[in-house]
Amino acid sequence: MQDFLKIYNKLFTYYGPQGWWPAETTFEMMIGAILVQNTSWRNVEKALINLKPFLKPYVIEKISVEELAELIRPSGFFNIKAKRIKSYMDWFKTYEYDIQQVKKIDRVKLRGELLSIKGIGPETADVIQLYAFDIPIFIVDAYARRIFYRLGYDMPDTYDDFRRQVEVELPRDLVLFNEYHALLVEHSKVHCKKTPICGGCPLLEVCERRL
Structure with a gap:
């Protein structure tokens, strides 16, 4: 099962590299x-x-x-x-x-x-x-919860169970985890807002649109 990687690839193709974290040092x-x-x-x-x-x-x-x-x-x-x-x-x-x-x-x-x-x-x-x-780890925040729920995932309530469920399907790649968090934040700001803008969404074809 490669769904989490598929989501990442769709977001990365749509938004491109985010270059996070925004800081000089x-x-x-x-x-x-x-x-x-x-x-x-x-x-x-x-x-x-x-x-x-x-x-x-x-x-x-x-x-x-x-x-x-x-x-x-x-x-x-x-x-x-x-x-x-x-x-x-x-x-x-x-x-x-x-x-x-x-x-x-x-x-x-x-x-x-x-x-x-x-x-x-x-x-x-x-x-x-x-x-x-530089430790590859998946960050569970409100944006990740919102996006994965709307996509149709019933993710665990606890932080670490949610994190592990995503991590087990992803290659242990620092750049991937770095970009994944940034892409989810960006997607929440552009399309998957509290009131979603589904038109043109890069995840629309794999989304169950649960609100």
Whole structure:
């Protein structure tokens, strides 16, 4: 069964490579993954503009939680997110802020450590694993749930069961997983919106159109 790969190929043919994650550095990507929780990317971009002069680990380390919260105010839930970033920094510091050190960790161990950070759930942990540490992993977000449900899939309710069901059918290819998440997000913005625009949809012929 290659349905998940077929969906990927149709999306990739239609939209082309997305070149994600939208960030200038890997560190900016990690911070963006926390900032985007419960908000739109547009708001994250505003927060990142404020953060730009400070986007280095040793600089963020020295900023107080209160100062950080004010800088990321546009992202919403800024007090909570400032604490989450600080918690993440405490973890990252144990690896001397060295991405290459982190990449040497066993993937199961790494995921467990990320999930142990306060405020880092499975989706954020997997986004960081995929886009910062080059671990091929399928990201289950609201967009993936919406699209697969409308296509006719009855996916598991739990995050990891959903993730594993998709992963087992896909080749363990970093670029594929990188693009798959980005393509699902793009598709949700262009066609598979809350109120879908089915005309011209690249998945129309394989979609059961469950709303």
